[in-house]
Amino acid sequence: MQIGTTIRSYRLQRGMSQGDIEKRTGLLRCYLSRVENGHTIPSLETLSKIAEALDLPLSEFFAEDTIRREMSQMHLSEEEVRFLAQIQRYSSNLTETDRKLLLAMVRKFASTAVQ
Numbered sequence: 001m002q003i004g005t006t007i008r009s010y011r012l013q014r015g016m017s018q019g020d021i022e023k024r025t026g027l028l029r030c031y032l033s034r035v036e037n038g039h040t041i042p043s044l045e046t047l048s049k050i051a052e053a054l055d056l057p058l059s060e061f062f063a064e065d066t067i068r069r070e071m072s073q074m075h076l077s078e079e080e081v082r083f084l085a086q087i088q089r090y091s092s093n094l095t096e097t098d099r100k101l102l103l104a105m106v107r108k109f110a111s112t113a114v115q
Helices: 003-013 018-025 029-036 044-053 065-072 078-091 096-114
Strands: none
Touching: 003 018, 003 029, 018 029, 018 044, 029 044
16 A cells, blocks of 8 residues: 555545645655655554544554545544554564454454444
């Protein structure tokens, strides 16, 4: 996935400059340029700021078209975004078995939350 390309695409669709995003997020224009050009991968927290500046749900950056439609109806709270950011940070240290266990737990939680 090319997150930078996706961000640039949404920004341009909205007729916004990198300076506009800078003003709304506090992120430096040079940092945004590095993200859009694929030189830097932003954290989940940073993506959340960019999504908010673009008036998008965070899920728009990750989901496939069918999932994106479903996820756009869900609104993540700041607490949920922080939790996902922590998961992202810690998941790089997990073994493959632990990642599978975590994914199974998330799926179980998601299926019970929907009901």
